[in-house]
Amino acid sequence: MERIALLSPVCSPHLQNYPLYIRSVPTENELKFHYTVHTSLDVVDEKISAMGKALVDQRELYLGLLYPTEDYKVYGYVTNSKVKFVMVVDSSNTALRDNEIRSMFRKLHNSYTDIMCNPFYNPGDCIHSRAFDNMVTSMMMQVC
Amino acid sequence: MSRELFVLTYGALVAQLCKDYEKDEDVNKYLDRMGYGIGIRLIEDFLARSAVRKCHSYSEIADMIAQVAFKMYLGITPSVTCINKRGNKFSLILNKNPLVDFVEELPAGRSSLCYCNLLCGVIRGALEMINLAAEVTFIQDRLKGDDVTEIGITFLRKLEDKKCKKK
Numbered sequence: 001m002e003r004i005a006l007l008s009p010v011c012s013p014h015l016q017n018y019p020l021y022i023r024s025v026p027t028e029n030e031l032k033f034h035y036t037v038h039t040s041l042d043v044v045d046e047k048i049s050a051m052g053k054a055l056v057d058q059r060e061l062y063l064g065l066l067y068p069t070e071d072y073k074v075y076g077y078v079t080n081s082k083v084k085f086v087m088v089v090d091s092s093n094t095a096l097r098d099n100e101i102r103s104m105f106r107k108l109h110n111s112y113t114d115i116m117c118n119p120f121y122n123p124g125d126c127i128h129s130r131a132f133d134n135m136v137t138s139m140m141m142q143v144c
Numbered sequence: 145m146s147r148e149l150f151v152l153t154y155g156a157l158v159a160q161l162c163k164d165y166e167k168d169e170d171v172n173k174y175l176d177r178m179g180y181g182i183g184i185r186l187i188e189d190f191l192a193r194s195a196v197r198k199c200h201s202y203s204e205i206a207d208m209i210a211q212v213a214f215k216m217y218l219g220i221t222p223s224v225t226c227i228n229k230r231g232n233k234f235s236l237i238l239n240k241n242p243l244v245d246f247v248e249e250l251p252a253g254r255s256s257l258c259y260c261n262l263l264c265g266v267i268r269g270a271l272e273m274i275n276l277a278a279e280v281t282f283i284q285d286r287l288k289g290d291d292v293t294e295i296g297i298t299f300l301r302k303l304e305d306k307k308c309k310k311k
Contacts, residue, residue, distance in 0.1 A: 117148070117246035119155025120162075131248055 021127040024088075025140045037086050040066050040074045044084055047076070061109070062102050077105040083112065089143075096143060104139055111135045151245050158259055168256040175258065179265020180272075187270035190216065202299045205276070206234040209267060209297070218242055222295070232299040235283060237292050250287050258282050260293075267297060277301055 024033050043066040063076035070091065077085040085108050089096055111132050115121055118129075157178075161171045194212050199205045203226055210224045214236075222236040243260050250257050258264070264280040271278045277300040284290035 114246060117152060117155070118248065119152070119159040120247065120251040129248055 020125070021132070023133075023136050023140070033088055036072070036074065036088055040076065040086050040088075041084065043067055043074075044076045044078060044086070048078060062105055064098070075101050075105070077109070079109060079112075085109070085112075093143070100143075104143075107135060107139060147242065151242060154243050154262070155246060157262075158257075162251070162254060162257070168254055168258075171254075172256075172258045172261045175261035176265040176268070179262035179267075180269035181265075182262070183266035183269025183271075184273050185269075186217075186266060187273045190270065202232050202234070205271075205299075206236070206297060210236050213270075227296070234297045234299075236295045236297065238295065239292075241286070241293055244287060247287065255288065257287075258285065259287050260285075264295065267295070271299075275302055 019034075019037070022030075022034065022037070024030055044063060047063050047066070061077055061079060063078060066074040066076045066086075068074075068091065072091050073089050075087045075089070077087075079085075085105055087101065087104065089101075112127075115127060115129050115132055116123065121127075121129075158171070158175070161174055165171050165174065190213055194216065196208060196212060199208060203224075206224045206226070210222045215221050219242065220238060220240050222238045225235050225237075227233045227235050241260065243263075247259060250259065258281075261282065264282065267280045268278055271280075279296075279298040279300060281296055282294070283296040284292055284294040286293045
């Protein structure tokens with residue numbers, strides 16, 4: 001059984017890390033994914049601070065594989081506005097290559113930018129957008 | 145100038161009006177009023193830049209609005225149809241509307257907001273400066289769930305008969 005959990009916890013620089021959007025396919029064990037994402041945020045913060053000030057300009061947005069475990073692999077992506085995207089993929093899914101993950105994050109980032117441009121969306125609100133949902137669904141269907 | 149900046153500016157304007165006024169009717173009214181202020185000024189720019197010939201009928205004017213003015217300022221060309229026998233009511237159907245590029249749907253509790261009502265005011269103001277009174281409203285709006293976005297222009301009467309300057 002293929003399983004991808006796509007979770008996009010994002011945080012505003014002023015507030016605690018909290019998720020603006022979480023989605024997983026299939027939906028059982030959702031709590032486990034919430035937990036995984038939360039713990040992976042620490043790894044993200046570690047990676048960002050590990051880069052050091054000298055490399056901040058060259059820091060890539062894509063953080064790569066955060067940490068692998070038995071059951072799943074976790075990938076991270078951080079924008080320059082400190083918005084974090086986390087993707088959890090079943091370890092059994094070996095067909096997923098690095099550049100595919102990169103392009104998925106890019107699509108997420110682009111869709112997030114579109115949402116930010118909505119004049120009625122306040123930064124920090126949870127994301128309730130049909131276009132975003134559709135994009136995530138099609139992305140996850142492609143991979144599962 | 146960047147199109148995104150323009151669209152975001154318009155969005156910020158509408159969002160601020162929504163914060164300032166609770167009722168949708170008020171927001172629509174102020175959008176129309178602002179549009180009117182723009183229209184009475186924009187018409188001069190339009191006439192100077194487009195060098196259009198004299199129009200001899202309401203239908204020519206409606207075509208001019210759709211094919212020249214909309215194209216010049218918004219980059220779109222709505223399709224025009226005359227919707228009454230008298231020949232003074234027209235409908236402009238907008239296939240694309242750059243102003244709502246980033247707006248997916250109206251926010252909750254704002255179901256009768258006419259997001260682009262500024263456009264109605266602009267058209268009304270511009271026509272008034274060339275001595276044509278008109279009523280301009282949104283007949284259909286994609287943001288409200290309709291299939292298309294449709295603006296209705298009803299020409300009421302010429303404001304003065306002598307020495308009318310037609311577009």
